[in-house]
Amino acid sequence: MLSKYVYGLSLGHFVVDFSQGALAALLPLLIAQPHFNYAIAATLVFAMNLVSSIVQPLFGFLSDRFRTGWIIILALLITGLGFGTLGWD
Numbered sequence: 001m002l003s004k005y006v007y008g009l010s011l012g013h014f015v016v017d018f019s020q021g022a023l024a025a026l027l028p029l030l031i032a033q034p035h036f037n038y039a040i041a042a043t044l045v046f047a048m049n050l051v052s053s054i055v056q057p058l059f060g061f062l063s064d065r066f067r068t069g070w071i072i073i074l075a076l077l078i079t080g081l082g083f084g085t086l087g088w089d
Helices: 004-032 038-066 070-084
Strands: none
Touching: 004 038, 004 070, 038 070
16 A cells, blocks of 8 residues: 555656646747747746756655655645746736
């Protein structure tokens, strides 16, 4: 039987990976806004991939080593906050 920790870890990983695909789907809407151009959109995608590639394994390592399950909740909140502020003018 899987523990709640594994379910939480799976949910956090799913949300972070889902957000990368959601960002690609939001690009046409972001470019339609006056303050986003193709260079800013490409930088946003690059930053998302770079941060995810570095931070996700780092937080996974820290979570495994120090048993900090709250990092999963923090990752979900930060991802939600970031996407919530994308359309803010």
